[in-house]
Amino acid sequence: MSTLVVVGAQWGDEGKGKVVDVLAERADLVARFAGGNNAGHTLVVEGKQIITHLVPSGCTYPGTQCVLGAGMVIDPEVLEQEVASLRAMDLLRNDELRVSLDAHVVFPYHRQLDGLREDRAGDGRKIGTTRRGVGPAYEAKAARRGVRVRDLLDEQALRERLLKNKDALEPELERLGLATLDVDALVERGRGWGERLRPVVCDAGALCHDAITAGKRVLFEGAQGALLDVDHGTYPYVTSSNSVAGGVCTGIGIGPTAIDRVWGITKAYTTRVGRGPFPTRMTGADGDRLREAGAEFGATTGRPRDCGWLDLPALAHSARLSGMTGLCVTKIDVLAELPTVQICESYEDGVVPGVDSLEVAVPRLRTLEGWGDPSVVDGLRSATSRADLPGVVRAYLDLIEDQVGVSVALVSVGPDRSQTLRLADPF
Numbered sequence: 001m002s003t004l005v006v007v008g009a010q011w012g013d014e015g016k017g018k019v020v021d022v023l024a025e026r027a028d029l030v031a032r033f034a035g036g037n038n039a040g041h042t043l044v045v046e047g048k049q050i051i052t053h054l055v056p057s058g059c060t061y062p063g064t065q066c067v068l069g070a071g072m073v074i075d076p077e078v079l080e081q082e083v084a085s086l087r088a089m090d091l092l093r094n095d096e097l098r099v100s101l102d103a104h105v106v107f108p109y110h111r112q113l114d115g116l117r118e119d120r121a122g123d124g125r126k127i128g129t130t131r132r133g134v135g136p137a138y139e140a141k142a143a144r145r146g147v148r149v150r151d152l153l154d155e156q157a158l159r160e161r162l163l164k165n166k167d168a169l170e171p172e173l174e175r176l177g178l179a180t181l182d183v184d185a186l187v188e189r190g191r192g193w194g195e196r197l198r199p200v201v202c203d204a205g206a207l208c209h210d211a212i213t214a215g216k217r218v219l220f221e222g223a224q225g226a227l228l229d230v231d232h233g234t235y236p237y238v239t240s241s242n243s244v245a246g247g248v249c250t251g252i253g254i255g256p257t258a259i260d261r262v263w264g265i266t267k268a269y270t271t272r273v274g275r276g277p278f279p280t281r282m283t284g285a286d287g288d289r290l291r292e293a294g295a296e297f298g299a300t301t302g303r304p305r306d307c308g309w310l311d312l313p314a315l316a317h318s319a320r321l322s323g324m325t326g327l328c329v330t331k332i333d334v335l336a337e338l339p340t341v342q343i344c345e346s347y348e349d350g351v352v353p354g355v356d357s358l359e360v361a362v363p364r365l366r367t368l369e370g371w372g373d374p375s376v377v378d379g380l381r382s383a384t385s386r387a388d389l390p391g392v393v394r395a396y397l398d399l400i401e402d403q404v405g406v407s408v409a410l411v412s413v414g415p416d417r418s419q420t421l422r423l424a425d426p427f
């Protein structure tokens with residue numbers, strides 16, 4: 001067996017796109033198990049930037065199968081656009097894409113609801129969603145009126161589901177000043193999506209299972225981060241699905257015994273978009289400097305991200321939630337551009353993530369010396385092994401390993417594939 005799960009270890013945007021892209025080089029199949037196009041991955045391949053929202057990062061390699069699992073919610077219009085732009089770059093042939101029959105479908109009314117609910121919520125009550133309709137689509141799924149990909153292939157099932165949604169949503173649509181659902185038009189649209197998806201739909205769980213038993217290398221790619229998990233994250237400021245590694249089992253349809261390794265991706269600092277607790281959040285000029293240095297603006301929404309120092313208690317919590325066996329530390333080059341670096345080793349008053357809400361966590365920060373030297377950046381960029389890394393960077397990685405209890409498997413020192421130090425084998 002050779003399976004690797006890669007998940008975000010923070011609040012998303014950890015650089016998963018780049019890391020999964022690097023790891024996917026050796027994978028035969030890459031599958032996503034949760035979320036929708038609220039995720040955004042920025043890949044840089046031979047100097048060209050590629051942004052994907054639904055298709056897994058493995059799409060840049062010929063012959064790698066890219067699978068969208070049952071735990072996802074899929075906006076077919078976004079998928080079609082994404083596939084078209086990848087095709088224009090000669091990437092992702094039809095036989096490389098597979099979509100689960102059981103994934104749920106995001107309709108335009110989900111997007112409208114998502115946006116208008118946020119607009120009307122008033123400042124204190126906004127979640128900070130990406131307004132892509134992902135939350136309302138998961139809501140329909142939990143209420144057992146969601147439309148699955150398989151329903152797009154069956155006009156009667158599709159009509160029945162849409163009628164249920166029309167009944168359920170009518171009062172809210174009216175209150176928000178939106179037109180009621182035009183079921184005939186939606187059936188027509190849904191059937192069109194279904195026909196175009198027909199060549200790529202499948203039982204994605206069986207496909208992954210068969211690949212695993214055939215000894216293929218399978219990579220499961222997480223979206224968002226563990227601290228945004230609907231059950232284990234900073235609720236209610238979370239995403240609507242399970243972003244911890246366990247989400248692979250339910251979101252793909254395989255058992256936990258099929259998973260060999262779990263790698264968590266963390267930036268060398270922390271960022272967060274949307275609302276919710278963020279103990280090491282920086283305000284003022286320091287935060288601005290880190291945001292500029294790391295180009296911390298959302299790939300999906302363009303929103304500026306809040307920035308803060310690396311939070312080791314939160315990272316250790318996240319490592320436990322996902323049973324991480326390796327850590328991938330990204331954007332460590334960004335810290336080299338700052339005059340000083342701090343790191344959170346614990347919280348005041350013995351606050352413990354999980355037991356206590358992170359709302360009440362006040363970080364104890366340690367300041368590290370000698371980081372802002374330009375030679376550190378040169379040393380980082382030219383390193384080919386851990387021993388080559390500048391001393392301050394090695395000490396930083398040692399501190400992370402020590403406090404989190406998980407070894408560093410990969411270090412990313414720039415956005416390009418070549419700017420990666422691999423310290424362990426993914427498969």
Ligand code: GDP
Pocket residue numbers: 008012013014015016017018039040041042043044294295298299330331332333334412413414415
């Ligand atoms: P994701 O959703 O987790 O993939 O995160 P993003 O799409 O926000 O990616 C983070 C951004 O950082 C992208 O623009 C990447 O090209 C870039 N990036 C990834 N790794 C590194 C790194 O090690 N150093 C620098 N400077 N940029 C990186």
